[in-house]
Amino acid sequence: MSDRYPASALTRRRLLETAGATAAGFAGCLGAEPEDPQLEVLHNWNSGPEQEAVTALTDGFETAHPDVDTDFRPIAIAGNKTFEWVVRNRLEQGDPPSSFATRAGGALGRYEGYLGDEALRDGALSEAHVDAVREHCRYDGRLVAVPLSVQRTNCLFYGVDVVEEAGVDPDALSTPTDLLDALDLVASETDATPMAHGMYEPRTTLRLIASVLLGQSGADAYAAFLEGDGGEEAVRRAVETTERILSNHIQSESDSFGEFDAREELVRGRATFLQQGDWAADELRSEGFEYGTDWDVVPFPGTERTYAMVLDAFAYPVDENGGNPSPSLTETWLGYVAGREGQRRFNARRGTTPTRVDVSTETFEPFAARSVDAFRDAEHHVPSLARGLAVDPERVSDAETVLREYFSGPFNAEATVQGLIDAVRT
Template sequence: MMKLSKIGLGIALALGLSMSAQAAEVEVLHYWTSGGEAKSVAELKKMLEAKGHTWKDFAVAGGGGESAMTVLKSRVVSGNPPAAAQIKGPSIQEWGEEGVLANIDGVATKEGWDKLLPKVVSDVMKHDGKYVAVPVNVHRVNWMWANPEVFKKADATVPTTWDEFFVAADKIKAAGMTAVAHGGQPWQDATTFESVVLGTQGPVFYNKAFVELDPKSLDSAQMVEALETFRKIKQYTDEGAPGRDWNLATSMIIKGEAGMQFMGDWAKGEFTAAGKKPGVDYICAAAPGTSKGFTFNIDSFVMFDLDNKDLAAGQNDLASTVLSPEFQEVFNLNKGSIPARLGSSMEKFDDCAKLSSKDFVESAKFDTLVPSMAHGMSTFSSTQGAIYDTVTEFYNNDKVTAKDAAAKMAKAVASATADL
């Protein structure tokens, strides 16, 4: 029996109605509408059509996917879902619970996806043990971007631990420069905070707090320590940080106005667009204390269960194409991310991507590959929002103690999960 708890009773009609689309016309909903992303979508379209299918583009711009998800829900409720849609993280499980996703285990088994993907990644792509989604890429979130000239002027060393970070930040600040380029927006606060948690407390604690949502971990001495470390970073930012967009913070690194930024590997696109080279004009390094860990953010496509065998064949071919070595390479070269497929050739990628791929493989082996809380990979949106609110309030209000913030986080998460 299909569950109808989240998206609406109208979904019940969706499975009973046939699609009006022509056979083998694969409609794909996505929100990749600019730059390298748009180029990559065009490449995927070309590859799918080479297999005899027709690609029907359904691009919804804006909102980091929020607008696309609103449109998708209305389409499914009206009984007219697309063949495929760009969805990620726990949202895959939400749609799976609705009973509207297609089982693509056939192509996954045939191509050996369980061996091509780290288990922590394949688990995200499955619902009730069956593949319903295919990963497009892997973004590493726990990056630190640095300007070598700023460090040289300050006679500072790029840090590998948080103790070293504060030594370097003090030197950069003393030299009259901004040590940390930051954008004071909730998601950026959370991006930095999760790297602090991973770097100070390790992957086991990170998983207990942000994946298992363990109350004792959320309200613990370890979380208090992480919060205190996180707040100390604020003194090394500039007055313009509140509300600043992430790309403007990256621009401060590019221009030599600041020494470091904590941001995912999409920031690399800003350096590339500015004609900067890794290892020469900028440094990419794991956030302090996280060199053996990896917080991931993965884009993926789910397939909807449609009563049309020709479309099912098209969906399987689309899934196969997405995980093919050829598409994984061209997409991630354009996007700045790395292939989700293990064993991919990194010959054409830059040094930052090669380091990311190496750490991705190593962290998968040693169970230090963890889903990003800040980017919607570890929790449902309501729980993520509860953490966001607590972290941002703590960061911006010095009257809130770390102990109080940890207790508040645990209560907020408990309340959010109780509603699920």
């Protein structure tokens, strides 16, 4: 049923073949329907739990819609190309796929001019999706994508044995100041590094600053910062607290450490705490580090009822004339993605959280089920800054540049504060 072929097959023949489908897709907006269209969906989930999850999703769709001709295509990236580059190239050549995977929110800006909403009208998203999720699937006020899964970025992982040795109770940490005290205690009572942190990629530090800001000043101050409507004092406090953590409590070789390296420090018992998103759980388990026995996790201190989101979605792309190559099939696909069955199949395999609140978690493993409860119980659902939900990718890049230049030993806190504010307001 599926016609799977290499992502590199953007040949002249392919462009000629799809030209008619594109024109017919535009005609579909006027009432006509292309003959025997194919549903072509692009994604970049090529390995591990992500590949298993998208296979469960697409298999479920094909079972539910056996008469649909499908091409679910994982994109293999080579050289300096990225998945986003491949998709953008297709769009600019007038050859949009039926749909493609994307981050929602600010990340949708990279596809400006090529996002339609024709297949997403008339209540495409039910109220089972929380308001913040639906809002971040809009661009210029139009619903241009449907959500698939959400992950939390404001998590604090820890090694069970080391915190017990230090006499620290992670559940009792209610503020970032409490965390600083705990880090001091770990340093004095154990030989472990208090916090594992990789500074090779500035987004890890950007995520830490955002978590500290939320923990110290709350969701309203965080929103004011992102909206360019104040928040300077909250940013300053967050930067100063983060500087104390990075100057005193992380491993000496942090400049060469990435996210994986930081997780390894926790697994090997060489570090106590780790601030990452809940995707770190998969890596910890893959190393044989057992949830609840070897490691556990709490919300970053001060953010218990706040859920900082990374949101994956599928978009409705169009060509320059506003046409999608398979409008009716694309609408069917997006309806399945946003529905209970599609979300259950994908998120149960990936260990992520459905964006619907009515999906059964009976088949979810314990950590994932706990993450779902945290999402549903949250008082505030806020967009992640470091992962491109809060602002567009260009502004994320500007913020990362600020950290490279001013926040990596020696630390220039004042330049960092002003630079972050300017980057977000741009």
